Amino acid sequence: MSVLSGKKILLGITAGIAAYKTANLVRLFIKLDADVKVIMTPASKDFITPLTLSTLSKNPVHSTFYDKEDENELWNNHVDLGLWADYFLVAPATANTLSKMANGVCDNLLLATYLSAKCPVYFAPAMDLDMYKHPSTKASLHKLQSFGNSIIPATSGELASGLIGEGRMAEPEDIVSFIEKDILSKLPLKGKKVLITAGPTYEAIDPVRFIGNHSSGKMGFALANEAANLGAEVFLISGPSQQQIKNSLVHRINVVSADEMYNVTHLYFKDVDIAILSAAVADYKPKNIANQKIKKDSSSLTMQLEPTKDILASLGLIKEKQFLVGFALETNNEIENAKSKIKRKNLDAIVLNSLQDKGAGFATNTNKITIIDKNLNEKPFELKSKTEVAKDIINEIISKLDA
Known part of the structure; x- marks a missing residue:
């Protein structure tokens, strides 16, 4: 049984081409008997549909604080979402979102939830080669780790631009494995x-x-x-x-x-x-x-x-x-x-x-x-x-x- 079995995982999806991989990521978490909820930035819906993710996760997908087309719709409480999660994973984490997370910018539901979360936070960067190597991105990565967040390093490979280099989001199987190993390494009875x-x-x-x-x-x-x-x-x-x-x-x-x-x-x-x-x-x-078998031959034994x-x-x-x-x-x-x-x-x-x-x-x-x-x-x-x-x-x- 996985260490993630029975755990509540909040998956934050941002607007990168690697968002298409999150369908498989959700499926892997569900297969390990985790409970998954998804928050999407509005722009990320251009890369993968909420319907796909809600079907796989068996939970509603959130992307805004409330539905503007439904006057009776209750707002999506970012505090409740942040407190619900045992683990919060942002994947893909674009340069834009990483910078906002590092500097406390709070202009969408995902970022508000991140600032409210009390659980361990993992992020998997995904962007083009030059963006990943840019000093501002490196500063964001360093700053986020100094806050106690855990980076799932990007890998090298062919990127959406056609370039080959570092910046590719880790594969879903590797992300799950990274989180499992990280959790196990920090457990108080590990090795006992x-x-x-x-x-x-x-x-x-x-x-x-x-x-x-x-x-x-x-x-x-x-x-x-x-x-x-x-x-x-x-x-x-x-x-x-x-x-x-x-x-x-x-x-x-x-x-x-x-x-x-x-x-x-x-x-x-x-x-x-x-x-x-x-x-x-x-x-x-x-x-x-x-x-x-002892027979019942008398009134007492x-x-x-x-x-x-x-x-x-x-x-x-x-x-x-x-x-x-x-x-x-x-x-x-x-x-x-x-x-x-x-x-x-x-x-x-x-x-x-x-x-x-x-x-x-x-x-x-x-x-x-x-x-x-x-x-x-x-x-x-x-x-x-x-x-x-x-x-x-x-x-x-x-x-x-x-x-």
């Missing part, structure tokens, strides 16, 4: 390996029955997705769960029992930088597993249980460079019990959620947590979706790694 456990474990009683719990795995899968979105290579060790994840940086390893999760977790732990154990591992398992291996504590004993995070689901004396686990299991942090809190715990789409670090500092969070909770947890870990 993260191990995450998720879901329940099932401890067999006989060939058809087991001891389990109500964990859905939603929290662990949300953590895996968030870590991958921030550039980490993730090893997701999951007990039986219906949750799905589509991310090329997430390697899912399915297990069933606590013993299987113990063995697989130890297999990967030595090579990771961060380990987050969010799985609801069974504390006990049947001492003896029946080879055949007595079963002898024995403790499962404590995966978290075992990792705490052998950890070296790893940042180790545990989870604690408590029903009483929550803070005291969680702090006790930090010390006993040699953790760097623990995520506490209480079944006393409405909306927290198993099989819900929300969670309410308190993160406690190894110095026993507490940081409570409000009730949020598990996706947002995952972001809070990962951000806290990153802040500790950078401290």
